[in-house]
Amino acid sequence: MTDHGVAAAAGDREGLDVKVRSQFRLALGRFLRHRVAMASLVILAVIIVVAFSAEVITPYSFDGMNLRAARLPPTLEGGHLFGTDKLGRDYFTRVLYGARTSIFVALVVALLSTLIGTLIGATAGYFGGWIDDVFMRFTDLVLILPGLALLMILIAFIGEGSPLQIAIILSSLMWTLIARVVRAQILSMRTREFVEAATLSGASAWRVIWRHMLPNMLGPIIVNATLTVSSAILIESALSFIGFGVKPPTPALGQLISDGRGAMQTQWWLVTFPGLVIIAICLTINFIGDGLRDALDARQAQRS
Amino acid sequence: MRFVFQRLAFSLVVLFVATIIIFFGISAIGDPLGEIRSQPGISQEALQRLIDKKHLDDPLIIQYGYWLRDLLFNQFGTDLLFDRPIWPELSRALGTTLQVVLAAEVLAILVAVVIGTLAARYQYSLFDYGTTLASFIGYAIPVFWLALILQILTVNFYEATGIRIFYISGLSSDDAGTGFAWLVDRIQHLVLPVLVLSIASIASHSRYVRASMLEVINSDYVRTARAKGVNERTILLRHSLRNATLPLVTVIGVSIGHLFNGTILIETIFSMPGMGLYFFNALNTRDTYSLMAWLVVTSAVMLLMNLITDLLYGVLDPRINK
Numbered sequence: 001m002t003d004h005g006v007a008a009a010a011g012d013r014e015g016l017d018v019k020v021r022s023q024f025r026l027a028l029g030r031f032l033r034h035r036v037a038m039a040s041l042v043i044l045a046v047i048i049v050v051a052f053s054a055e056v057i058t059p060y061s062f063d064g065m066n067l068r069a070a071r072l073p074p075t076l077e078g079g080h081l082f083g084t085d086k087l088g089r090d091y092f093t094r095v096l097y098g099a100r101t102s103i104f105v106a107l108v109v110a111l112l113s114t115l116i117g118t119l120i121g122a123t124a125g126y127f128g129g130w131i132d133d134v135f136m137r138f139t140d141l142v143l144i145l146p147g148l149a150l151l152m153i154l155i156a157f158i159g160e161g162s163p164l165q166i167a168i169i170l171s172s173l174m175w176t177l178i179a180r181v182v183r184a185q186i187l188s189m190r191t192r193e194f195v196e197a198a199t200l201s202g203a204s205a206w207r208v209i210w211r212h213m214l215p216n217m218l219g220p221i222i223v224n225a226t227l228t229v230s231s232a233i234l235i236e237s238a239l240s241f242i243g244f245g246v247k248p249p250t251p252a253l254g255q256l257i258s259d260g261r262g263a264m265q266t267q268w269w270l271v272t273f274p275g276l277v278i279i280a281i282c283l284t285i286n287f288i289g290d291g292l293r294d295a296l297d298a299r300q301a302q303r304s
Numbered sequence: 305m306r307f308v309f310q311r312l313a314f315s316l317v318v319l320f321v322a323t324i325i326i327f328f329g330i331s332a333i334g335d336p337l338g339e340i341r342s343q344p345g346i347s348q349e350a351l352q353r354l355i356d357k358k359h360l361d362d363p364l365i366i367q368y369g370y371w372l373r374d375l376l377f378n379q380f381g382t383d384l385l386f387d388r389p390i391w392p393e394l395s396r397a398l399g400t401t402l403q404v405v406l407a408a409e410v411l412a413i414l415v416a417v418v419i420g421t422l423a424a425r426y427q428y429s430l431f432d433y434g435t436t437l438a439s440f441i442g443y444a445i446p447v448f449w450l451a452l453i454l455q456i457l458t459v460n461f462y463e464a465t466g467i468r469i470f471y472i473s474g475l476s477s478d479d480a481g482t483g484f485a486w487l488v489d490r491i492q493h494l495v496l497p498v499l500v501l502s503i504a505s506i507a508s509h510s511r512y513v514r515a516s517m518l519e520v521i522n523s524d525y526v527r528t529a530r531a532k533g534v535n536e537r538t539i540l541l542r543h544s545l546r547n548a549t550l551p552l553v554t555v556i557g558v559s560i561g562h563l564f565n566g567t568i569l570i571e572t573i574f575s576m577p578g579m580g581l582y583f584f585n586a587l588n589t590r591d592t593y594s595l596m597a598w599l600v601v602t603s604a605v606m607l608l609m610n611l612i613t614d615l616l617y618g619v620l621d622p623r624i625n626k
Binding site: 141143145148153230237238241257261264265271272278 | 311314315318319322326329330332440441443444445446447448449450452453455456459460557558561564565568569572583584587590595599602603606607610
């Protein structure tokens with residue numbers, strides 16, 4: 001309450017602009033924002049490099065058992081940073097291999113959904129007509145049917161799948177986000193002067209889209225592709241957790257959590273560490289996405 | 305208004321087409337009786353009875369016809385393997401899930417309005433940065449993982465102190481009692497699932513409220529109110545808050561969709577007999593009929609939620625109905 005009064009008084013003193021916000025604070029905000037994105041980029045790069053060079057980094061193999069070292073809590077001794085499971089397998093190694101699978105799936109999903117989404121979104125936005133109708137009805141459908149359930153039904157066809165299969169199935173629903181973004185951008189650009197000029201000077205539809213419109217919406221596309229990576233990791237983990245994801249013995253983070261669940265009350269590390277890695281990956285990606293949004297879209301950067 | 309009903313009609317058509325695709329799709333997954341065939345001691349006659357009962361020897365299109373008839377006139381008919389009526393169990397499951405989902409959504413809105421408003425009012429403050437960071441973490445946490453961690457903590461706390469604050473599975477205790485005791489018991493069961501389910505919604509709603517609050521705070525009529533000498537508290541609570549929370553209504557429909565997704569995970573983890581667990585079991589036993597009933601009920605609920613939010617928005621914001 002006193003805080004309130006002080007802020008109000010400060011507002012009165014400064015006249016019309018009541019937002020008390022010094023240049024230093026502004027600069028700090030911008031600085032922090034970029035520093036967070038940069039730090040995230042470094043952390044994510046480290047996670048990816050470590051995950052994809054697991055063979056070199058840990059002396060243990062993914063499924064090498066050692067019953068004498070079973071159920072060890074995290075310890076520096078023997079380098080079991082994340083402890084061991086009931087068969088004495090080094091959990092750090094298992095988490096690295098799991099992260100590798102999950103990152104691979106997410107990157108493929110982002111790539112595929114961006115390609116499909118851009119293509120369909122551009123077609124629907126530029127030409128309209130039945131393609132647009134079908135597209136809009138499909139998005140309606142995704143809005144009224146729970147996506148996770150649809151994915152589980154699709155995955156039920158193949159049992160559990162290889163990482164690539166899972167990635168393709170995830171992409172088959174997740175392209176709609178980018179398609180909606182691209183469609184909206186195209187619609188807003190269609191009547192702009194530079195597009196009309198290009199059309200009038202005889203450029204074909206695809207040339208207009210490809211050369212004139214696409215470069216103008218690279219920002220939103222890149223930002224949403226980045227966010228697709230993190231939601232793909234979350235969705236893939238959830239699916240692997242309930243047994244509709246990557247087929248064992250290929251490890252995935254969600255699957256590790258599911259395996260560790262039975263013993264989680266006594267061996268907390270089995271559930272905790274894979275989850276923390278998921279959070280680390282998603283958090284850094286989202287920060288990077290946020291930084292990119294600010295960097296790529298000057299208007300939004302000023303507003304928030 | 306007309307637009308709203310037009311969209312509803314479109315959605316119903318889309319839903320109808322979807323049931324056809326999904327019925328044929330699920331039926332194509334494999335032998336629907338595979339599960340039961342693999343059990344020892346099932347007689348050939350019993351199998352044949354099942355096949356006759358569900359018309360499994362007929363073409364798929366005929367099977368679909370029978371399904372549609374049961375849907376319209378027979379309350380979804382019976383399930384595939386045990387010939388139990390679907391609706392009693394499904395409606396119980398729906399009741400459970402609606403409790404969880406609506407509680408989570410209400411919790412998310414209340415918390416988000418407080419956080420979003422304060423973050424916007426004290427923009428660039430420590431509170432603002434703190435809640436921004438928290439919402440980023442909220443987006444990044446896998447719900448199923450958070451559920452397990454909370455279960456570990458709850459059990460450890462119980463073992464350490466002997467005090468049971470929350471239950472980690474089920475919906476009620478066997479000896480729940482009646483009246484107030486029953487209510488307390490139910491809440492003890494619901495707190496963890498509802499909390500876990502609402503985390504992502506709290507994160508996204510509070511960002512949404514913060515953004516629209518900032519827009520309102522910097523608008524002309526707030527400046528006018530301030531120039532007139534209205535005190536800050538009234539400006540915030542009466543002039544700004546109402547307009548800033550209005551757009552939140554539009555995202556409730558989508559948000560409830562996400563929550564329904566979440567229940568598939570949450571109900572499996574907390575062993576709650578709701579829609580999510582129902583779906584999970586139906587899919588695992590390849591029970592086409594239970595699955596189809598689940599799909600129809602879930603999408604009907606979603607359609608209804610979207611319709612309500614559309615209409616609600618029209619009522620709350622008179623500009624829309626023009």
